[in-house]
Amino acid sequence: MALVSPDNRGLRLATRYAVLTIIALIFCFPLVFMIMSSLKPSEQLLLDTASLRAFLPIGDISLDNYSAAFKRAPVGLFVFNSMLVTGVTVVLSLLICSMTAFSIVFLNWRGRDLVLSIILATLIVPFETIAIPMLLLASKLPWIGLDGFTTGWLNTYRVQIVPFIADGLTIYLFVQYFKDLPHELIEASRVEGASWGQIYRRIVMPLAGPVLATAAILKFLAMYNQYLWPLMVVQQEQYRPVMVGLQYFFQLNIAWGEIMAYLSLITVPVLAFYLFLQRAFIASIASTGVKG
Amino acid sequence: MKLFTLSAGAMALTAGMSGAAFAQTELTMWYHGAGNEVESQIINQIVSDFNASQSDWSVTLESFPQAAYNDSVTAGALAGNLPDILDVDGPNMPNWAWSGYMQPLQIDEAKIANFLPGTKGIWDGKLYSIGLWDAAVALVTRQSIIDELGLRTPTLEQPWTQDEFMAALDAAKASGKYDFALDLGTAWTGEWFPYAFSPLLQSFGGDIIDRSSYKSAEGALNGDAANAWGNWWQGLFANGYAQATQDGADRDTGFNTGKYAFSWNGNWAALGTLAAYDDALFLPAPDLGNGPKIGAASWQFGVSASSEHPDGASAFIEFALQDKYLAAFSNGIGLIPATPAAAAMTENYKEGGPLHGFFALSQAQGVLRPVTPGYVVQAKVFEKAAADIANGADVADTLDAAVDEIEADIEKNGGYGH
Numbered sequence: 001m002a003l004v005s006p007d008n009r010g011l012r013l014a015t016r017y018a019v020l021t022i023i024a025l026i027f028c029f030p031l032v033f034m035i036m037s038s039l040k041p042s043e044q045l046l047l048d049t050a051s052l053r054a055f056l057p058i059g060d061i062s063l064d065n066y067s068a069a070f071k072r073a074p075v076g077l078f079v080f081n082s083m084l085v086t087g088v089t090v091v092l093s094l095l096i097c098s099m100t101a102f103s104i105v106f107l108n109w110r111g112r113d114l115v116l117s118i119i120l121a122t123l124i125v126p127f128e129t130i131a132i133p134m135l136l137l138a139s140k141l142p143w144i145g146l147d148g149f150t151t152g153w154l155n156t157y158r159v160q161i162v163p164f165i166a167d168g169l170t171i172y173l174f175v176q177y178f179k180d181l182p183h184e185l186i187e188a189s190r191v192e193g194a195s196w197g198q199i200y201r202r203i204v205m206p207l208a209g210p211v212l213a214t215a216a217i218l219k220f221l222a223m224y225n226q227y228l229w230p231l232m233v234v235q236q237e238q239y240r241p242v243m244v245g246l247q248y249f250f251q252l253n254i255a256w257g258e259i260m261a262y263l264s265l266i267t268v269p270v271l272a273f274y275l276f277l278q279r280a281f282i283a284s285i286a287s288t289g290v291k292g
Numbered sequence: 293m294k295l296f297t298l299s300a301g302a303m304a305l306t307a308g309m310s311g312a313a314f315a316q317t318e319l320t321m322w323y324h325g326a327g328n329e330v331e332s333q334i335i336n337q338i339v340s341d342f343n344a345s346q347s348d349w350s351v352t353l354e355s356f357p358q359a360a361y362n363d364s365v366t367a368g369a370l371a372g373n374l375p376d377i378l379d380v381d382g383p384n385m386p387n388w389a390w391s392g393y394m395q396p397l398q399i400d401e402a403k404i405a406n407f408l409p410g411t412k413g414i415w416d417g418k419l420y421s422i423g424l425w426d427a428a429v430a431l432v433t434r435q436s437i438i439d440e441l442g443l444r445t446p447t448l449e450q451p452w453t454q455d456e457f458m459a460a461l462d463a464a465k466a467s468g469k470y471d472f473a474l475d476l477g478t479a480w481t482g483e484w485f486p487y488a489f490s491p492l493l494q495s496f497g498g499d500i501i502d503r504s505s506y507k508s509a510e511g512a513l514n515g516d517a518a519n520a521w522g523n524w525w526q527g528l529f530a531n532g533y534a535q536a537t538q539d540g541a542d543r544d545t546g547f548n549t550g551k552y553a554f555s556w557n558g559n560w561a562a563l564g565t566l567a568a569y570d571d572a573l574f575l576p577a578p579d580l581g582n583g584p585k586i587g588a589a590s591w592q593f594g595v596s597a598s599s600e601h602p603d604g605a606s607a608f609i610e611f612a613l614q615d616k617y618l619a620a621f622s623n624g625i626g627l628i629p630a631t632p633a634a635a636a637m638t639e640n641y642k643e644g645g646p647l648h649g650f651f652a653l654s655q656a657q658g659v660l661r662p663v664t665p666g667y668v669v670q671a672k673v674f675e676k677a678a679a680d681i682a683n684g685a686d687v688a689d690t691l692d693a694a695v696d697e698i699e700a701d702i703e704k705n706g707g708y709g710h
Contacts, residue, residue: 247358250359
């Protein structure tokens with residue numbers, strides 16, 4: 001008897017799609033809940049949480065929470081600050097970390113294994129343990145700008161960017177990816193007289209699309225979700241990012257509807273960024289899986 | 293030549309006027325009200341009025357969201373970046389003073405003689421902070437519930453005894469009309485626990501710490517009275533009067549939608565209750581044996597230790613203590629104004645106003661949380677112990693462990709200066 005008949009193959013396909021659909025719905029539920037809740041008054045929102053109404057646009061639906069959120073906090077400013085800090089950090093991080101990894105993987109210099117080990121060791125150090133020493137350092141760092149020579153980086157964009165440009169995880173991702181590139185390519189380029197800079201720019205980086213996407217997404221999420229560090233180093237509203245801004249909504253009487261509206265608004269850039277890089281991100285994960 | 297003289301004179305006058313404006317020394321101020329539009333408007337108005345009222349000082353305000361404020365101040369202190377004026381939650385003040393974040397206020401204490409006791413932040417015999425308002429907790433219910441259950445309406449002079457309180461809960465439970473007889477607000481974690489529930493422990497005769505020395509919790513938090521409180525507290529949950537674990541939505545809307553017969557809640561939620569019920573009642577705390585108690589002290593203004601202009605900072609705080617500003621805050625955000633005169637200027641707290649009872653409650657039953665730098669740790673220890681007991685932990689063992697933790701912390705910090 002055939003194990004796979006046309007009938008049961010169709011059944012299995014249907015079952016597979018049903019399971020996948022359920023899993024997809026489970027992953028979508030939080031987003032749907034957030035968006036639907038952002039359209040409801042707080043009282044209705046809280047009452048609806050006890051039923052499936054929480055996922056449906058029913059009841060007293062309006063955009064009032066969005067206008068109230070903009071009234072309560074400078075949402076646009078916070079999103080701009082986060083996008084600026086995140087964008088600059090991601091770009092610089094991709095550049096610096098890929099160069100570091102390139103140097104470790106392709107350049108033959110003494111001590112590179114030790115350096116890589118030290119970089120990897122930083123992965124096990126929780127940020128919370130170094131936050132206070134970093135704060136003390138940041139409060140005393142010198143700077144030359146339009147105001148001349150100043151001391152202290154507090155209340156600036158750079159204090160939110162510079163400490164996070166290089167990190168062990170991003171370097172590690174690049175190192176792993178570069179190690180799997182065919183070394184014959186590099187050797188052939190050297191034989192042809194290409195400089196290391198040219199190899200980095202014209203050979204390695206054009207092949208690094210998937211790891212660039214992965215590193216960019218991970219860095220983007222880490223930076224966009226920053227809370228503790230900006231809380232410590234930024235006291236002026238003009239530099240506050242979105243996650244600190246979220247606290248504007250936690251008053252004695254919590255405005256849950258406005259919180260959901262704010263969360264919906266600040267999720268848009270994250271979703272857009274992910275969708276933009278989604279194909280390369282999945283390719284990177286898939287290639288990692290194949291290589292085992 | 294005449295034109296030149298006139299022009300020079302005009303320029304000199306302009307420069308002189310600018311000079312007067314620039315002569316104001318700048319003071320910085322941090323405040324916890326970001327995200328609260330009404331509160332921000334009032335504090336901005338006070339700053340604006342102060343800056344216009346004199347020519348010596350100019351205050352610049354930076355507002356923080358309340359949930360992030362304490363961490364911001366701690367980070368600011370570490371980085372040597374504190375402002376001249378800051379506000380502080382009353383029970384945290386001793387810790388900030390002891391940690392060197394704050395310095396005593398330079399204001400005439402005669403001017404705050406008639407302020408509610410909970411608004412005065414006194415540590416080590418010195419006034420470090422002063423509040424424009426206080427907050428209070430009441431046992432919220434409805435006249436129709438009291439009548440239906442056949443209960444006596446308690447008063448400040450004659451609050452419910454423990455037996456009467458338990459009889460009220462029994463009657464509510466037996467009526468079968470409510471999901472639970474009592475809403476204690478266990479969904480609210482953090483400072484709510486010590487603020488709302490340690491007065492119940494004090495009403496039994498116990499306390500978080502022995503206030504005669506502030507060096508030990510032995511006997512206060514694990515003595516007979518504390519154990520009696522623990523058993524009673526656990527019974528509230530074990531016997532189905534209240535929920536040890538509560539959904540946040542139930543806390544926010546439960547009483548106003550009829551899920552509970554009674555709610556232990558603060559004056560900040562009272563306006564919502566009044567909107568839901570026209571027969572809402574705000575009852576005094578029951579006397580559980582050692583007198584009725586509720587928590588006192590809310591946010592207060594102080595001067596940072598690093599301020600080079602404590603006289604200017606104190607001048608601003610003294611300016612802010614005017615009754616009209618106390619009343620404005622009360623009308624704006626519903627808190628209890630610090631003086632009777634200010635209360636009389638408000639809609640809710642004036643004689644006959646719907647929340648007047650809270651002012652009297654604050655005056656008569658308000659008890660400060662332990663006035664010690666160690667309170668910030670003790671509050672968390674108490675919160676954990678109360679939550680554990682509510683969830684069924686052994687009462688004596690839990691309180692003993694809490695005492696050990698508090699004593700270890702006091703020892704580690706050299707007695708916190710007591």
